[in-house]
Amino acid sequence: MTTLPDRRLLLVHAHPDDESIGTGSTMAHYAATGAHVTLVTCTVGEEGEIHVPQLAELAAAKADQLGGYRIGELATACAALGVTDHRFLGGAGRYRDSGMMGLASNEHPRAFWQADLDEAAGYLVAIMQEVRPQVMITYDANGFYGHPDHIQAHRVAMRAVELAAVEGIAPAKVYWTAMPRSVLEAGLDAFTESSDNPFAGIDSVDDLPFGTPDPEIAARIDATEQHAAKEAAMRAHATQIPATSWLYSIAGNFGAEFMGVEYFTLALGKKGPGRGPYGWEDDLFAGLDLDGRDRFPVAAAGLR
Ligand SMILES: CC(=O)N[C@H]1[C@@H](O[C@@H]2[C@H](O)[C@H](O)[C@@H](O)[C@H](O)[C@H]2O)O[C@H](CO)[C@@H](O)[C@@H]1O
Numbered sequence: 001m002t003t004l005p006d007r008r009l010l011l012v013h014a015h016p017d018d019e020s021i022g023t024g025s026t027m028a029h030y031a032a033t034g035a036h037v038t039l040v041t042c043t044v045g046e047e048g049e050i051h052v053p054q055l056a057e058l059a060a061a062k063a064d065q066l067g068g069y070r071i072g073e074l075a076t077a078c079a080a081l082g083v084t085d086h087r088f089l090g091g092a093g094r095y096r097d098s099g100m101m102g103l104a105s106n107e108h109p110r111a112f113w114q115a116d117l118d119e120a121a122g123y124l125v126a127i128m129q130e131v132r133p134q135v136m137i138t139y140d141a142n143g144f145y146g147h148p149d150h151i152q153a154h155r156v157a158m159r160a161v162e163l164a165a166v167e168g169i170a171p172a173k174v175y176w177t178a179m180p181r182s183v184l185e186a187g188l189d190a191f192t193e194s195s196d197n198p199f200a201g202i203d204s205v206d207d208l209p210f211g212t213p214d215p216e217i218a219a220r221i222d223a224t225e226q227h228a229a230k231e232a233a234m235r236a237h238a239t240q241i242p243a244t245s246w247l248y249s250i251a252g253n254f255g256a257e258f259m260g261v262e263y264f265t266l267a268l269g270k271k272g273p274g275r276g277p278y279g280w281e282d283d284l285f286a287g288l289d290l291d292g293r294d295r296f297p298v299a300a301a302g303l304r
């Protein structure tokens, strides 16, 4: 029986682009260091904006073909990150991008926001059964910034962990993406005088829909060696992230530090050894017994 690598990481994201923006360097780091990285994306992003003028007719309100196009963007992004195991929750197109909170698209019968929780979680449990990840990454209860598909991805992922625990196959550690307030405050300060200030009009970190007090952060993954891979993956999502995006201007000013370092809170599991004033882990697998309980010999998934 072929077995998967000892370290197996599962990520649950809402749309094509979230994996690169929020966890691209972490994914590239673990893929490059021999871990098995499984990405599950819950929708194909039909309701997204289109920042590529020649593709404008693909929009949901027109040809409604953006979702299919974004499947291709995501494949390119995964290649840039070195990730070969990617799935859409329930299969591509099973759940539709719900659009921003409060829009009519939230009520679409296939909108992920309308998904039956246990049915959606069941698709994820099946992947956990196959791959047996020791670590899972998803969003906090607010979906990091309040998008309905992000909130639903959190709910589905956490329900799947509950169901998987009954079968004894739940990940040993569950992390939520996060951004320390200290990093946000440094960003606000750094751009105060900039003509291209992505924080324009924001006077305080308290005005942002995200930000975590530093002591509540559990892990700081420094994958600065992968910052170029993350940027290439983001550029693959050209319909969503214009070349003029503030995400790139921050990278231009902070460089590898912004693009290559990603932060997480620990929602479930025991924090491993860490460093610094708050004992931040520098490895998501820190503290796991990979030679014992946390090592499952599993048949290789149908990996490409
Ligand atoms: C990063 C992320 O979650 N992107 C989502 C989000 O995109 C936002 C949306 O297009 C909004 O209209 C813009 O003002 C905002 O700047 C975008 O970040 O929501 C989309 C629709 O659900 C989704 O397709 C996209 O992946």
Ligand SMILES: [Zn+2]
Pocket: 014, 015, 018, 147, 150
């Ligand atoms: Zn998203």
